[in-house]
Amino acid sequence: MQIYSTFKHSIHIEMAVSTLEKKGIERENIFIVPLDNRKEEHKLFDTIHHSDGTSLIDVGAALGTAFAVIGASIGFKLAWGPIYWGLIGASVGFVLGFAIRLFTEKILKKKQRLLKGAHSELIMIVDCEEAQGELIENILFDHFAFGVAKIK
Structure with a gap:
């Protein structure tokens, strides 16, 4: 089973990793990927498909x-x-x-x-047994995960 979760880049992800290791999840089964920030400037004019809520008129x-x-x-x-x-x-x-x-x-x-896009988020992927899924999900939410998804 794989568990995916997203975090803000903070100390909470390190605490979640150490808690998972204390509960028996090996470091090789924990994979963390940082997301890249947007490099290009945001578009000022809206299109038919996207609006940022800012009116110029x-x-x-x-x-x-x-x-x-x-x-x-x-x-x-x-x-x-x-x-x-x-x-x-x-x-x-x-x-x-x-x-x-x-x-x-x-x-x-x-x-x-x-500044709105200055903080990158992280994705954490944990490989585990199905019996550990509920425990890992609770640990991740206790350490301020934005969202958690389980794939069997």
């Missing part, structure tokens, strides 16, 4: 609305009239809001996006 829509109202109000006194100045204000406000949001996501929050 929310500030643009709000500023576009505000600038459209201001442009239409001022447009009564200007030559082109309120409709044209309202559309110009909406366009300028949307572009300004989009640029502000793009700047904050690209420059200011870049460090936060890079």
Whole structure:
């Protein structure tokens, strides 16, 4: 039987290995694989298949609305009239809001996006007898495993 579990890279995996060795599992039957971190930068624009929950047009829509109202109000006194100045204000406000949001996501929050994937996880594979499966599963969960799967 094989038992697969995932851990955060911490001291808890070392403690789990030592506990397993004390319970009679040999070191040759314990296999630990570190997962690689993402090297490329996260994509800022969403696709049809994946969205990260970050909207780039929310500030643009709000500023576009505000600038459209201001442009239409001022447009009564200007030559082109309120409709044209309202559309110009909406366009300028949307572009300004989009640029502000793009700047904050690209420059200011870049460090936060890079830190999200900084901690690699580990996969531990334990070969054992079927009778030891429940004991090993409990030991792994006691040492903060994210998940455990058994394959017979």
